[in-house]
Every structure is written in structure tokens, then in C-alpha cells.
Amino acid sequence: MSKKVLSIVLVICMLLSAMSGCSKPAEQPAAQPAEQAAQEPAGMKDGTYTSTVNGMHGPLSVEVKISNNAIAEAKVTGHMETPGVGEVAVNQIPAAIVEKQSLAVDVVSGVTITSRAILSAAEECLVQAGADVAAIKVAGEKPAPGNIEETADVIIVGGGGAGLSAAVAATNNGASVILIEKTGFLGGNSIVAGGIYNAPDNELQDYAEEKRSDSLETLITSAVSETPVNDEHKALMEAVKKEYEEYLKTDKTLFDSPDWFALQTWNGGDKIANLRLVKILTSSAYDGLKWLESMGAEFSPIITHGGGSLYPRTHSSTSPNGTAYIKAFTDDLEGKDNFKKIMNCTGKSLITEGDKVIGVMAEGSDGSKYTLKANKGVILATGGFAGNVELRQEYCEGEKWPDLGPNVPTSNMPGVTGDGIFMARDAGAELIDMDQIQLLPYCNPQTGATYDIVMGIGSALFINKEGERFVREDGRRDEMSKAIIAQTDGVMYMLQSADGIPDPKTQKALGGQLLSYYLDNNIAGYVSGDTLEELAGKLNVPADALKKTVEDYNSYVDSGKADPFGRVSYSGKLENGPYYAYPRKPAVHHTMGGVRINENANALRADGTEIEGLYCAGEITGGIHGGNRLGGNAIVDFVIFGRIAGTSAANNK
Incomplete structure (x- = not known):
């Protein structure tokens, strides 16, 4: 046989052999399911998998879709998590799982329980898909922390209601703003507030559920006939008495005025607060309401008597909890060239130059160090300390509240620990009313x-x-x-x-x-x-x-x-x-004590002098609510004094 013929024969044999190897004899019995699984390549089986676990407030369901041995889609299909808070994790965690093809994703700071619930449910879905979960949970190498220096006209510490209100006001006044927030979401404790806002509103109060009654008349007349404690109190009572007498000559349904609101707020706080600050709060409340509406916040057209408000002047947001207020602010700030936010960044101390505050030292969750310089001013809006058991026991536990220990829950978010109060104190600010706390x-x-x-x-x-x-x-x-x-x-x-x-x-x-x-x-x-x-x-x-x-x-x-x-x-x-x-x-709900401020939200020393360059707004301050905050006044506080602080800082007041 020639070499040419031999080569042809060998090629034909190889082709026949290959064809035989790729075919399955008809008489071969079908493989059992276990054998099929063993023959499949290692990895995840295509399909859509679901799991339901317990979240922060109830059942939370996750759906994961696997395609071509990859996580094609992950989403939360049902939950009861806090609007504006849990929703951040609901949006971010599944997206991060898909992007990284991994369960080794960071939880959203401040939304830990919801984040972990989502990861737990997603892990169960991947187990169903046959994934090597141990491998999928291995974290990649993270970048080394850095040292970052930035400058803006105004530095704001705290991304809750007061901080965002201040940011809107400052940017509207032409200032550049850097806002830092220690958690992974904006809104702070304000976003889980009850959503009620007190303001005299004579037009809507004509349609209030409450009408003229003997009980309401007794409430008013008794408040304006008591013995005054000082000249300011006396003048306020006389103003309310005169306004009420004029009201009785009309056919209006319900009496109200900024003065009556102020008198109730001051009396309801045991006459401890700074009456000048109280009058700013109440006289600006209606204008603040209209400011919110101009940014898209919506309210029910029905005036109610909010819990603990002491009077029917309560406006209720149509959105859950405090989400409408935070959305109004963030919508306004969205896309502004003179606004920047840095999330997961905690203020550590104030930078001073002589007696002047010129910036903030902060730290990111990744260990990065931030030096943030302020051309015009720093605004502290970090909230109170109701979530800090040690501090509330130190300052507030006593005859009124004998037990404020760990067995007493708090309505506050985990990040509300009093950080900024002590940053201000270390810069020379006076702390007042620190023993006043509300349940x-x-x-x-x-x-x-x-x-x-x-x-x-x-x-x-x-x-x-x-x-x-x-x-x-x-x-x-x-x-x-x-x-x-x-x-x-x-x-x-x-x-x-x-x-x-x-x-x-x-x-x-x-x-x-x-x-x-x-x-x-x-x-x-x-x-x-x-x-x-x-x-x-x-x-x-x-x-x-x-x-x-x-x-x-x-x-x-x-x-x-x-x-x-x-x-x-x-x-x-x-x-x-x-x-x-x-x-x-x-x-434990609200701490009424904190940094002493004046009418422009400047932080004050014990001798009454201003700390140049330092402003405070929201629950970090004292002197506004006294010994008991009226229900529906906290949102008014952060709207009004946040706006004042932002305006003052932007204009070097």
C-alpha cells in the first residue's frame, strides 16, 4: 500500500471514530437525575429563585435570576422596611450583588438589619441554584484609605432634616456647600419622624374637625390669666388675650395665631426655653410650610390635633413618616453645581484658627481622613443623643425618668448618638438643658x-x-x-x-x-x-x-x-x-438639650459671645423646646432653624 493510500485510510478511520464518540447509542438507557447532575459542569443552574426572611419590620422577599452561570438579576420583591431608610438598602444591595457577582458587598451604614436580611435571602436563593456560596462570599481587596482635602464656603455635618434644610438655604444664597453624613442614607432621624408639622393656618383651620367649644375656651383663657414669670411672658399673654378677644367678634371656626402657638410651646416646655427662639419658631412656621410646598412637599388639606401637639394646628404629610421633607430638600439639591455630599463620613472634630472655626476633620468608613475647610462657616446638624444609652443615663436619668438604661427602647435611628454636641463643646460652645429628654x-x-x-x-x-x-x-x-x-x-x-x-x-x-x-x-x-x-x-x-x-x-x-x-x-x-x-x-424619643444658639443659629459660649464660623441647627441645639417638646414641633424646628443656619453661614452673619 502506498503512503498516499495509507494516509487516506487513516483519515477516514479518525473521522469515523470522532463521529462515533459524539453520538449516543439508541439502546443506552436514560441517565438518572443524580447522574445528570453529576455530569453537569460545576456552577449555578439557570432559573429564578426566591426566598423570604424577616427584615427590620416584617417579611422581606428576594428574587435572584441565574443565567449562563452568572447572577443576571437580583431584586427585593416585597418588604415592610422603613420608607426612605430601608429602601436605600433595598435599592443598593441587590444592584451591588449583580455588579460584583458576589455576596461580599458592604451593608448600608445605618440600615444594617435590612441590608443583612437582603443578603441572607439572596444567599438562600444562590444555595437553591447550586452556587458555591463560600466562594461567592469572598471579598476582594479594597483600596487603601486616603487623605483627602477639600474646601467649600460652608461645611455641613449631618444629612438629616436640619442639615439638608441648611444646605438648601446656603446654596440658594450662592454659597458652595459640602455636606457629610455618617450613614449611607440622607434623612437621619428626620426621615422616620411622624411627619406632622404645626403651624397656625387660619384658612384651613376654618375647616378643622375642631370647633368652638367650652373646653378650648377654657384652655386659652386659663393660659392668658396666670401670673407672668417675666416681662416677655407678660407681653406674650397680653398679645394672645387681645387676639382672642378680636377672634370672638368673628364667625371663624377656630382661634389660632403665632403668639398663641408660642405661648403653648413655651408653657408646654415648662417655661424653660428661650422665649425669643420659641417666637422665631412659631412666627416662621407657616412661611416654612409654604417653603416646603414650593419644593414639592404635599400635605393633607385637613387640620388635625397631632399627638402631643396640645392644639389643632397640625398639618400632616401625605407621604410616609418624614420622607416628604427629605425628598423636598434632596430634589432641590439634585444637580446643583454648588452642592456636594460625602456619605459614610463621620465628623470627628472642628478645625479652629484662634477663636474661629474654619473647618472639620472627618473620617470615612474606609478609614480615609478628610480635612474639610470652610471659607465662611461650619454648620453642625448631627441631631440629639436619644440613641446613646450612656449619655442619656449620665445627663437625663433622675427623678422624672428613673430608668433610661438599655431596656428602654428608642424611636431613633442608630446614628443618633450626640457626636456634634461634643464637637461644639470642645470648640467652646455652652451646652444647656442637657437633662431634658422626652419619651x-x-x-x-x-x-x-x-x-x-x-x-x-x-x-x-x-x-x-x-x-x-x-x-x-x-x-x-x-x-x-x-x-x-x-x-x-x-x-x-x-x-x-x-x-x-x-x-x-x-x-x-x-x-x-x-x-x-x-x-x-x-x-x-x-x-x-x-x-x-x-x-x-x-x-x-x-x-x-x-x-x-x-x-x-x-x-x-x-x-x-x-x-x-x-x-x-x-x-x-x-x-x-x-x-x-x-x-x-x-x-426615648427626643433630647431637648444641646448647644446654646442665638437668633441667627450662631453657637454661643457661656458668656453669650458668638463662636465665629460655627452654627448649629436641629436637635443638636438647646433652648427651643424646654422640658417637653410639643408633638409636631420637631420638623418645624429643623425646617426653620436649618434654613436660618444655612442663610447665616452663607452670608457670614
């Missing part, structure tokens, strides 16, 4: 959250475990909190009815979740009953006592008179089922 009476007994309070609090009754009322429901927050602590197990039930909540499928909580969801999923202790007897059985309270309590209350509504507990505001009777109830207890 909020209607918080979740386990978490301290206000997120799950169902709207319509003004129509609720407070019931103890004996089925009886025990305190004025529209009174001062501190008095309500102390009364609850004195009840059996230190807890109460908030009782509402179909008269105020016609449909649980449309009635929302402060966080935006439906009442029906809480009832259907047995969340936050919500129960309902078609009758008071049925509800009493579910609460394990005496039915006869509960029925008598409600009947007595309804009789006070009919008469229009103040009831034995002093309640002056009635939204209506509780006559028709279903009836709803849920447990509540006090949680």
Missing part, C-alpha cells in the same frame, strides 16, 4: 418604632390592661409616658373603631403599610373585634370595664365638655365595630 408614649413595645402607628391617633383612646382609661390622650407627651409606665406591665392599648377607620384595607400606618396587613399577619400586636366584647377577649381585658369606658367617653363627646382626664379634642365617638387595638409603650 414618646405610643411606640412599639419591642422595637421602639413609630413606623407601625395607624393614622387617626387623634380619635384613639388609651386603655390599660384593666380596660380603663388612665390619662388625657391629647395631653403632654411626658405626662402620657409617665402615666403609661405606671400601668400594669408598663403598657397600654390604643383603641380605635370603624368610626375613625372605616376600611382597614385603605387605612395606613405612618410607614405607609395597610392596617389590614398588620391584622392578617399578626404584626405589632394588632387585633380586631366586631364588638367590644370580642376585642376584650382578644386583649384579655374585662369586657364590662371596656364597654363602660367607651360609653363614658362617648358621653363626653356628646356634651362637648372636657372629660375627667382633661381631654379637649374630640374627633368623634367610638360607636361602631370593628374595633381595633394594639399595644404601645414609651420609648
Whole structure:
């Protein structure tokens, strides 16, 4: 055989052999599923996988799509996390998982529980897909921290309501602004606030649920007839008395004025506050409301009597919690060339030059060091210290609040630890009213959250475990909190009815979740009953006592008179089922003490002189709320004094 023929034969044999190797004989039995899995290449199986875990406030569901051995998509498909806060992690964490093809992604600072819940659910999805989870959780090498120096006209420490309000005002006045925020989201504690804003609004108050009544008249006349403590107090009472006399000559539904608002705010804080600052707050409140509306914030057209506000002048945001305020500010700042934010960056100390504050030393979560110089001024807007157990025990624990330890929850976000207060003190600022702290009476007994309070609090009754009322429901927050602590197990039930909540499928909580969801999923202790007897059985309270309590209350509504507990505001009777109830207890909510400031939000020394270049706004300050902050005044505070601080810093006031 020639070499040429031999070569042809060899090629034909190789082709036949290859064809034979790529085919499967017809008689070969089908492989079993386990054998198929063993023969498949290592990696993830294509498909869409789901998992549900417990988040911060309830079930959280994640969906992960695998395609060609890669994470093609990850998303949160359902959750109950805090609007504006948990939502940051809901948006960022799944996107980071897809981008990095890894579970080794950073949690959102300040939103740790939600972040970890998302990662846990995503991990379960990847386990279902057959992934090598250990490998996917290996973190890559992170860049080394750096030393960063930047300069702007105004440096703002804190990205909550006061800091953002100041940023809007400063940029609107032509200043360049750098804002730093220690967490991974903007809004701070303001974003989880109840969302209520007090302001005299005579036009809307003509349509308020409240009308002229003997109880409201008694409230006003008693406040203007007491013995004055100083000349300022005397002048304010005389102004209110004159305004009220003029009001009685009209057919207006409800009396109100900035002076009456100021008198109630000052009296409600035990006359401890700086009355000049109080009058700035109340006289600017309506203008602040219109400023917010000009930036897109929306409010209900109905004036209510907000919890702890002491009077029906409360405007309620149409968005959950405090999200409308933060969105208004961030929308205004979006795209501004003279505004920059640095997230996950904590202010550590103030830079001084002689007696003047000229900047901030800060540190990023990655260890980077920041030197931020201010051409015009530094604004501290870091909030209070209700989340700092050690500080609240040191400054505020005493006769009024014997126990403020770790077993007392807080309604605050984790980042509210008092950082800026002591930065200011170290620069020479005086701290005032540091012993004044407020507990909020209607918080979740386990978490301290206000997120799950169902709207319509003004129509609720407070019931103890004996089925009886025990305190004025529209009174001062501190008095309500102390009364609850004195009840059996230190807890109460908030009782509402179909008269105020016609449909649980449309009635929302402060966080935006439906009442029906809480009832259907047995969340936050919500129960309902078609009758008071049925509800009493579910609460394990005496039915006869509960029925008598409600009947007595309804009789006070009919008469229009103040009831034995002093309640002056009635939204209506509780006559028709279903009836709803849920447990509540006090949680540490607001610190009224902090840095002493003047009318321009300048930080002051003990001798009353200004610290040049240093401004403070929001809960970091003292002197505005005294011994008890009225419900609905905190947002007014950060809007008004944040705006003042930003304007002052931009103009070197």
C-alpha cells in the first residue's frame, strides 16, 4: 500500500471514530437525575429563585435570576422596611450583588438589619441554584484609605432634616456647600419622624374637625390669666388675650395665631426655653410650610390635633413618616453645581484658627481622613443623643425618668448618638438643658418604632390592661409616658373603631403599610373585634370595664365638655365595630438639650459671645423646646432653624 493510500485510510478511520464518540447509542438507557447532575459542569443552574426572611419590620422577599452561570438579576420583591431608610438598602444591595457577582458587598451604614436580611435571602436563593456560596462570599481587596482635602464656603455635618434644610438655604444664597453624613442614607432621624408639622393656618383651620367649644375656651383663657414669670411672658399673654378677644367678634371656626402657638410651646416646655427662639419658631412656621410646598412637599388639606401637639394646628404629610421633607430638600439639591455630599463620613472634630472655626476633620468608613475647610462657616446638624444609652443615663436619668438604661427602647435611628454636641463643646460652645429628654408614649413595645402607628391617633383612646382609661390622650407627651409606665406591665392599648377607620384595607400606618396587613399577619400586636366584647377577649381585658369606658367617653363627646382626664379634642365617638387595638409603650424619643444658639443659629459660649464660623441647627441645639417638646414641633424646628443656619453661614452673619 502506498503512503498516499495509507494516509487516506487513516483519515477516514479518525473521522469515523470522532463521529462515533459524539453520538449516543439508541439502546443506552436514560441517565438518572443524580447522574445528570453529576455530569453537569460545576456552577449555578439557570432559573429564578426566591426566598423570604424577616427584615427590620416584617417579611422581606428576594428574587435572584441565574443565567449562563452568572447572577443576571437580583431584586427585593416585597418588604415592610422603613420608607426612605430601608429602601436605600433595598435599592443598593441587590444592584451591588449583580455588579460584583458576589455576596461580599458592604451593608448600608445605618440600615444594617435590612441590608443583612437582603443578603441572607439572596444567599438562600444562590444555595437553591447550586452556587458555591463560600466562594461567592469572598471579598476582594479594597483600596487603601486616603487623605483627602477639600474646601467649600460652608461645611455641613449631618444629612438629616436640619442639615439638608441648611444646605438648601446656603446654596440658594450662592454659597458652595459640602455636606457629610455618617450613614449611607440622607434623612437621619428626620426621615422616620411622624411627619406632622404645626403651624397656625387660619384658612384651613376654618375647616378643622375642631370647633368652638367650652373646653378650648377654657384652655386659652386659663393660659392668658396666670401670673407672668417675666416681662416677655407678660407681653406674650397680653398679645394672645387681645387676639382672642378680636377672634370672638368673628364667625371663624377656630382661634389660632403665632403668639398663641408660642405661648403653648413655651408653657408646654415648662417655661424653660428661650422665649425669643420659641417666637422665631412659631412666627416662621407657616412661611416654612409654604417653603416646603414650593419644593414639592404635599400635605393633607385637613387640620388635625397631632399627638402631643396640645392644639389643632397640625398639618400632616401625605407621604410616609418624614420622607416628604427629605425628598423636598434632596430634589432641590439634585444637580446643583454648588452642592456636594460625602456619605459614610463621620465628623470627628472642628478645625479652629484662634477663636474661629474654619473647618472639620472627618473620617470615612474606609478609614480615609478628610480635612474639610470652610471659607465662611461650619454648620453642625448631627441631631440629639436619644440613641446613646450612656449619655442619656449620665445627663437625663433622675427623678422624672428613673430608668433610661438599655431596656428602654428608642424611636431613633442608630446614628443618633450626640457626636456634634461634643464637637461644639470642645470648640467652646455652652451646652444647656442637657437633662431634658422626652419619651414618646405610643411606640412599639419591642422595637421602639413609630413606623407601625395607624393614622387617626387623634380619635384613639388609651386603655390599660384593666380596660380603663388612665390619662388625657391629647395631653403632654411626658405626662402620657409617665402615666403609661405606671400601668400594669408598663403598657397600654390604643383603641380605635370603624368610626375613625372605616376600611382597614385603605387605612395606613405612618410607614405607609395597610392596617389590614398588620391584622392578617399578626404584626405589632394588632387585633380586631366586631364588638367590644370580642376585642376584650382578644386583649384579655374585662369586657364590662371596656364597654363602660367607651360609653363614658362617648358621653363626653356628646356634651362637648372636657372629660375627667382633661381631654379637649374630640374627633368623634367610638360607636361602631370593628374595633381595633394594639399595644404601645414609651420609648426615648427626643433630647431637648444641646448647644446654646442665638437668633441667627450662631453657637454661643457661656458668656453669650458668638463662636465665629460655627452654627448649629436641629436637635443638636438647646433652648427651643424646654422640658417637653410639643408633638409636631420637631420638623418645624429643623425646617426653620436649618434654613436660618444655612442663610447665616452663607452670608457670614
